[in-house]
Amino acid sequence: MNEEKIKVLVGKWNYKTRKYDDYELPKNCPMMAGDNEIVNCCQCGKPHKFGEMFTSKEIHNNIGFGYPTCEKCYKLEWDRQKESKNGK
Numbered sequence: 001m002n003e004e005k006i007k008v009l010v011g012k013w014n015y016k017t018r019k020y021d022d023y024e025l026p027k028n029c030p031m032m033a034g035d036n037e038i039v040n041c042c043q044c045g046k047p048h049k050f051g052e053m054f055t056s057k058e059i060h061n062n063i064g065f066g067y068p069t070c071e072k073c074y075k076l077e078w079d080r081q082k083e084s085k086n087g088k
């Protein structure tokens with residue numbers, strides 16, 4: 001039997017290495033919530049209504065689902081993605 005503690009594996013995509021870096025989620029950052037529930041952005045940790053958030057392009061669980069991120073951080077994710085494509 002594998003006795004290792006089971007924890008949710010969360011990774012943050014690193015455009016430079018093209019791998020996931022280990023990432024520690026802010027508190028109260030569930031993947032699913034009601035639209036009017038207040039949850040914390042997976043990037044900046046600030047509270048927002050779940051229904052007004054986006055799915056992160058960078059912070060994923062071990063099967064590739066994204067965590068909720070606020071609009072501001074989502075725009076920054078787009079910028080980083082664009083940058084990494086232009087750099088190729």
Ligand SMILES: [Zn+2]
Pocket residue numbers: 041042043044045046069070071072073074
């Ligand atoms: Zn944010």
